[in-house]
Amino acid sequence: MSDKFKNSGSWVQNYFVSRGQEFCDAEHRDPSQPMPSGQTTQFRSRYNDSNHPVSSGFLIALLYGGAINPMPRRKTRRDRRNRRRVATCRRPSLSRRDRRNRRRGIVRRILQEDILYFFVVNLPTQAEIQQSVDQLEHLMAPNGAPAPTST
Numbered sequence: 001m002s003d004k005f006k007n008s009g010s011w012v013q014n015y016f017v018s019r020g021q022e023f024c025d026a027e028h029r030d031p032s033q034p035m036p037s038g039q040t041t042q043f044r045s046r047y048n049d050s051n052h053p054v055s056s057g058f059l060i061a062l063l064y065g066g067a068i069n070p071m072p073r074r075k076t077r078r079d080r081r082n083r084r085r086v087a088t089c090r091r092p093s094l095s096r097r098d099r100r101n102r103r104r105g106i107v108r109r110i111l112q113e114d115i116l117y118f119f120v121v122n123l124p125t126q127a128e129i130q131q132s133v134d135q136l137e138h139l140m141a142p143n144g145a146p147a148p149t150s151t
Contacts, residue, residue, distance in 0.1 A: 052066055053066030
């Protein structure tokens with residue numbers, strides 16, 4: 001039993017390596033060129049293959065073994081709805097990604113999480129700092145009367 005447990009670590013490692021390689025090959029493969037027959041990774045089960053419709057991320061595709069994939073149906077429904085919207089002089093609906101980006105401001109679209117940005121700025125001089133403090137004190141004083149200075 002302990003040998004099986006020790007071997008399971010290598011099996012999991014090999015599985016993730018082969019799945020990652022298959023995913024990378026599918027993403028970066030030129031569709032005009034055929035895939036060499038010896039280079040494809042063979043999985044024992046369709047549930048292990050990341051390119052199989054079962055692994056699309058939909059529960060119904062998982063339950064029915066990939067026979068039902070809701071994405072094409074969803075795409076045709078969206079296209080039909082957009083054609084009706086254009087026919088009635090309305091603009092087509094935005095994709096989920098476009099709606100999400102529309103809500104976010106320009107800074108959030110440009111700056112991403114988990115990235116360390118290095119900004120170089122000029123520090124203000126003492127005169128500029130004093131001028132800003134004076135302006136703030138003037139604005140904070142009641143009725144615009146000059147506030148007493150502490151200098």
